[in-house]
Amino acid sequence: MKRALSSFLLKALGWRVVVTLPDYPKCVICVAPHTSNWDFIIGKLAYLSIGRFAGFMMKKEWFFPPLGALFRSMGGVPVSRDRRTDMVSQLVAIFNERERFAIAITPEATRKPNADWKKGFYYIAQGAGVPIVLAYIDYKEKRVGIERTFTPTGDVEADMRAIKSYYKDFHARKPENFITGL
Template sequence: MKRAISSFILRLFGWTVVVDVPDYPKCVICVAPHTSNWDFFIGKLAYLSIGRYAGFMMKKEWFFPPLGSLLKSMGGVPVSRDRHTDMVSQLVEIFKSRKRFSIAITPEATRKANADWKKGFYYIARDAEVPIVLAYIDYKDKEVGIKKVFMPTGDVEKDMRMIKSYYKSFHARRPENFVTGL
């Protein structure tokens, strides 16, 4: 039912979803560009429309009652921006303890322009030994795509350049806020 409703809502607003990768039991989903709160809703609907489920990371300030309970039921993982928390290790443990777990992460970590993408998603995938699925939300073409899979090589700088390069051709809702730094 969720799948049909999600597909209907996306089609109603003119969005298409293109998927060329398998449904991995475990993966980190890197989502970019991220310049608007609408990215969350469109991305979540798109993933549900193809019958897949993924958790997502969101700053802990959004997890207040009653919204916090709803976000957690949808797969939300509250993230503290406090440097004393080790989110990478926590998520790696979740990956190791479950047969099936996927989490969507926006490496820009903000809706403002940020060329210094966070690398936590990369380290989580590397340490959990799971693939990174590269997903995009392109507002110009009204397309959500999941077309490329990437396994971290361990060369963080080289891999991050490749990942950022992949996203250069996609159009954010607010293009002035999307930068890769390349």
């Protein structure tokens, strides 16, 4: 039901989903560009339309009744953003506890212009020993794609340049807010 409804809604809105990668049991999904709240809706619909389910990180403060149950059912993972708490360790622990887990993370970490992409998604994948799936939302083409896997090499700076380079030609909903810094 979710798959059919998601597919119907995307098609009605003129979107298409292009997927060439297998459904990995565990992965970190790096999603860019991220300049609008619509990115979450389009991305969630796209992933559901192909019969896959991915979690997303959200501040633990939002997980109060009754919203907490709703967010968890949608894949929300409460994380503490306290400076004393290591989000990477929290997520690696979840990967280690579960047989199947995919989490979508926007490295820009904001919808505003930000060339300094966060590297947490990279360290989570590296720590959990899982692939990074590079997913994009291209508003100009009205296309959501899941077409490339990236395996961290350990050279964080070179890997981040390669990841940013992959995304540089995709079109954000608010193009003025999408910066790779390349």
